Amino acid sequence: MKFETIGIVGAGQMGIGIAQACATAGLDVMLNDVDASALTRSVDRLSASFDRLVSKGKITSGEAAGAMTRVHAAPKLGAFAACDVLIEAATENVRIKQQILQGLDAVANPDAIVATNTSSVSITKLAATLADPSRFVGMHFFNPVPAMALVEVIRGMQTSDATFDATVVLAERLGKSAIQVKNAPGFVVNRILVPMINEAVFVLQEGCAGAEEIDAGMRLGANHPMGPLALADLIGLDTVLSIMEVIHRDLNDTKYRPAPLLREMVDAGCLGRKTKQGFYSY
Numbered sequence: 001m002k003f004e005t006i007g008i009v010g011a012g013q014m015g016i017g018i019a020q021a022c023a024t025a026g027l028d029v030m031l032n033d034v035d036a037s038a039l040t041r042s043v044d045r046l047s048a049s050f051d052r053l054v055s056k057g058k059i060t061s062g063e064a065a066g067a068m069t070r071v072h073a074a075p076k077l078g079a080f081a082a083c084d085v086l087i088e089a090a091t092e093n094v095r096i097k098q099q100i101l102q103g104l105d106a107v108a109n110p111d112a113i114v115a116t117n118t119s120s121v122s123i124t125k126l127a128a129t130l131a132d133p134s135r136f137v138g139m140h141f142f143n144p145v146p147a148m149a150l151v152e153v154i155r156g157m158q159t160s161d162a163t164f165d166a167t168v169v170l171a172e173r174l175g176k177s178a179i180q181v182k183n184a185p186g187f188v189v190n191r192i193l194v195p196m197i198n199e200a201v202f203v204l205q206e207g208c209a210g211a212e213e214i215d216a217g218m219r220l221g222a223n224h225p226m227g228p229l230a231l232a233d234l235i236g237l238d239t240v241l242s243i244m245e246v247i248h249r250d251l252n253d254t255k256y257r258p259a260p261l262l263r264e265m266v267d268a269g270c271l272g273r274k275t276k277q278g279f280y281s282y
């Protein structure tokens, strides 16, 4: 399977990060978002991210400029007909993802792989949106994508071996290590990581310690690169909540109940870095 052009739907922090990884690996990228002005801002953010790498001496200005010439804003999905792989990286809402996948299915090359970067929705369920679910696969990146070495490649019930194996090759082409995962609530990493974050919110809400103490505890006592509450702010509290809700519902086990404080913060619109207020202010 050839990988030359990758289409990405959703130009939020994950979509931009995936675009950066693809362009750095020499692939052409078509980047789409429902919000045209957000799309323009995202391309600017991507350019700024390459500029930071230049200023840190990680890449040359020629390499940054070369990577940016491979990134194309694609306000219409029609442009995705030329893509070898399509990656849905929109918000964690099943209906929105299904609508996007239907739109992609209508324009995609019949041989293209269609992937989702969902952090919580069932791959098998999303695959059912496509005429040919064997071409559908989970490709779960981690935030911040340029800094994180892992991609979970997730096999839905009907994912073909050819689709799965080609997706592992693509992840490696992007410089990532792939782990092979069977579709299940939270997959592997979020099933372990997000309940840990949720527990940190319980510890905060019960007044055992303040946010900074909890985070320092896990940084210094467990050698985590950042504390669980700071990580929740990075991921987005709405995403953390939706992952907990899926794990709780699908495993039907009360030990995965979302912390009430997490839900309240999401209700208040305090979603972490993206709203400039979460467990910390930004």
Ligand code: CAA
Binding pocket: 049, 056, 058, 118, 119, 141, 142, 143, 144, 145, 146, 147, 148, 190, 193, 225, 226, 231, 235, 239
């Ligand atoms: N965007 C792009 N690159 C970034 C970045 C960002 N927002 N933040 C950091 N980086 C890069 C830096 O450019 C730097 O790269 P180089 O080494 O090539 O220079 C590297 O990351 C390290 O950055 P810093 O030295 O500035 O900062 P740090 O050493 O404190 O590391 C961190 C920052 C990588 C975010 C680190 O704190 C970390 O690993 N935190 C944990 C992140 C994590 O657990 N992510 C998974 C979240 S779960 C998820 O994403 C799945 C889901 O479905 C919810």
